[in-house]
Amino acid sequence: MAKFGAYFLTASNFVLSDAAESIVNVIASSFAFFSIYLASQPRDENHPYGHGKIEFFSVFIEGSLIGIAGLIIIGKSIYGLIHPENIHDLLTGAVIIGATGAINGALGYYMIHKGKVLRSITLDADGHHLIADMVTSIGLVAGLLLIRFIGVIWLDSALSILVGFYLVYSSYKLVRRSVAGLMDEADVEVVNEVIKVLGEQRREAWIDVHNLRAQKYGHELHIDCHLTLPNYFDLNKVHAEVSLVDKMINENVGVSTELFIHADPCLPDCCHYCSMPNCPIRSEAQTETIVWTMENVVRNKKHFE
Numbered sequence: 001m002a003k004f005g006a007y008f009l010t011a012s013n014f015v016l017s018d019a020a021e022s023i024v025n026v027i028a029s030s031f032a033f034f035s036i037y038l039a040s041q042p043r044d045e046n047h048p049y050g051h052g053k054i055e056f057f058s059v060f061i062e063g064s065l066i067g068i069a070g071l072i073i074i075g076k077s078i079y080g081l082i083h084p085e086n087i088h089d090l091l092t093g094a095v096i097i098g099a100t101g102a103i104n105g106a107l108g109y110y111m112i113h114k115g116k117v118l119r120s121i122t123l124d125a126d127g128h129h130l131i132a133d134m135v136t137s138i139g140l141v142a143g144l145l146l147i148r149f150i151g152v153i154w155l156d157s158a159l160s161i162l163v164g165f166y167l168v169y170s171s172y173k174l175v176r177r178s179v180a181g182l183m184d185e186a187d188v189e190v191v192n193e194v195i196k197v198l199g200e201q202r203r204e205a206w207i208d209v210h211n212l213r214a215q216k217y218g219h220e221l222h223i224d225c226h227l228t229l230p231n232y233f234d235l236n237k238v239h240a241e242v243s244l245v246d247k248m249i250n251e252n253v254g255v256s257t258e259l260f261i262h263a264d265p266c267l268p269d270c271c272h273y274c275s276m277p278n279c280p281i282r283s284e285a286q287t288e289t290i291v292w293t294m295e296n297v298v299r300n301k302k303h304f305e
Contacts, residue, residue, distance in 0.1 A: 023069075024062075024065045024066055024068075024069045027065060029126055031058055031061055031062070032058050032062065032122045032123075032125075032126050034058075035054045035055050035057065035058035035122055036055070036120060036122055036123065038051050038054045039051050039052045039054050039055050039120075039122075049215075049217050049222060050217050050220060051217075052216070052217030052220055053181070053182065053217055055120065055121045055122040055181075056121065056178045056179075056181035056182045057178070057182070058122045058125075058178075059121055059122060059125045059174055059175075059177060059178035059181075060174075060175055060178035060179065060182070062125060062126065062129065062174055063125075063170075063171045063172075063173070063174030063175035063177075063178060064171065064175060066129070066167050066168075066170055066171040066174065067167070067168055067171030067172070067175070069167055070163075070164045070165065070166070070167030070168040070170075070171060071164070071168065072164075073160055073161075073163060073164035073167065074160075074161055074164035074165065074168075076160075077157040077158075077160035077161045077164060078157070078161065080157035080160070081154060081157045081158065081161075091144075091145075091148060094140075094141045094144040094145055094148075097137050097140050097141055097144070098137065098138075098141045100137065101133065101134045101136075101137025101138060101140075101141070102134070102137075104130045104131075104133045104134050104137070105130065105131060105133075105134030105137075107127075107130050108126075108127045108128070108129070108130030108131040108133070108134060109127065109131065110127070111123050111124070111126055111127030111130065112124055112127035112128060112131070113127075114127075115127055121177070121181065121216075125174055125177070129170070129174075132166075132170055136163055136166065139159070139163070140159075140163070143155065143159040181216060187214060187216060188294070190214060190216075190221060190253070190255065191212070191214050191294065191298070192294060193253050193254075194212070194214065194223065194249060194253055195212070195292055195293065195294060195297050197248060197249060197252045197253055198245070198248070198249075198292060198297075199291065199292045201248055201252075202292070203241070203244070204275050204276050204277060205229055205230060205233070205241055205276060206227060206228070206229070206241070206245075207228040207229065207230070207266050207270050207273070207274045207276070208227075208228045208270070208273070208290065208292075208296075208302055208303040209225055209226070209227055209228070209292060209297050210225070210226050210228070210296065210297060210298075210299055210300060210301055210302060210303065211224075211225055211226045211262075211298070211299070211300040211301075212224075212225035212226075212297045212298050213225070213298070220255070220256050220257070220258065221253075221255040221256065221257040221258070222257070222258050222259075222260075223249070223257055223258070223259045223260070224259070224260040224261070224262070225259075225261055225262070225297075226261075226262045226263075226264050226300075227241070227242065227245065227261050227262070227263055227264065228263075228264045228265075228266055228270060228302055229241055229263055229264070229265065229266065230265075230266050230274075230276055230279065230281075231265030231266050231267075231281070232280065232281060238263045241263075242259075242261045242263060245259065245261060246259045246261070264302070267302070267304075268283040268284075269302075269304045270302060270303075270304060271283050271284045271285075271286070272284055272285075272286060272287045272288060272304070273286065273287075273288050273289060273290045273303060273304065274286060275289065290303045
């Protein structure tokens with residue numbers, strides 16, 4: 001409301017652009033906090049993977065609202081260029097905008113920090129939006145002072161158009177991120193971290209890992225993969241090895257992870273890269289060690305295929 005007060009005081013389109021973004025902040029944050037509450041609810045029969053996907057939908061709503069605000073600002077500012085209005089009390093407006101921008105910046109950094117700790121895309125997105133609001137406010141204060149001291153009125157609408165395009169670009173990034181999550185686009189950073197942990201703590205019995213896929217549901221990660229083990233292992237031994245993979249990832253990747261691991265029996269063609277000692281069924285000696293990489297771990301094939 002302080003920013004709208006500054007707009008009514010100054011009649012500046014530039015100030016209005018920042019005020020409109022703040023209204024978007026309030027609406028989007030209300031939905032964001034509801035989505036965080038819903039995402040924290042336990043699984044039920046209708047949502048066996050939990051409610052975490054609501055966070056991606058929340059980010060989509062926030063991004064869309066920012067885009068709409070940006071387009072409205074651009075339209076009004078173009079009209080202001082054609083039909084300019086008198087603006088006044090710019091110094092007072094700059095003080096109000098500067099103060100609110102500082103508050104938003106501090107809150108934004110806090111939310112980004114909590115978003116990383118809680119692995120919440122909603123808190124992270126809302127925090128980055130507030131940081132963007134702070135940056136916009138800094139530019140706004142500089143612009144208002146520039147207009148005040150050089151007296152070029154058309155700069156008000158021209159700078160507002162730039163802010164509008166910045167909001168549209170921010171909208172695109174948020175919507176792109178949310179759609180990627182809803183479409184289960186692979187999180188390359190997380191998958192690489194999983195592969196790194198598996199490779200560094202690899203056991204001799206783990207002949208290869210393949211068909212690895214990861215999905216994010218709020219703060220939880222769901223992974224399914226195939227683990228090739230010696231075909232003479234009994235069910236208890238297989239279960240023990242699978243449980244070790246589960247424990248290792250949850251202790252070292254830093255994300256609460258649910259794993260669904262399909263155990264594959266080894267084949268004679270696996271022998272040349274299998275390091276299992278004293279293997280009673282080995283058909284040939286080990287001649288190479290295959291490093292686990294994104295390329296061979298995500299394929300739905302054993303590593304000799």
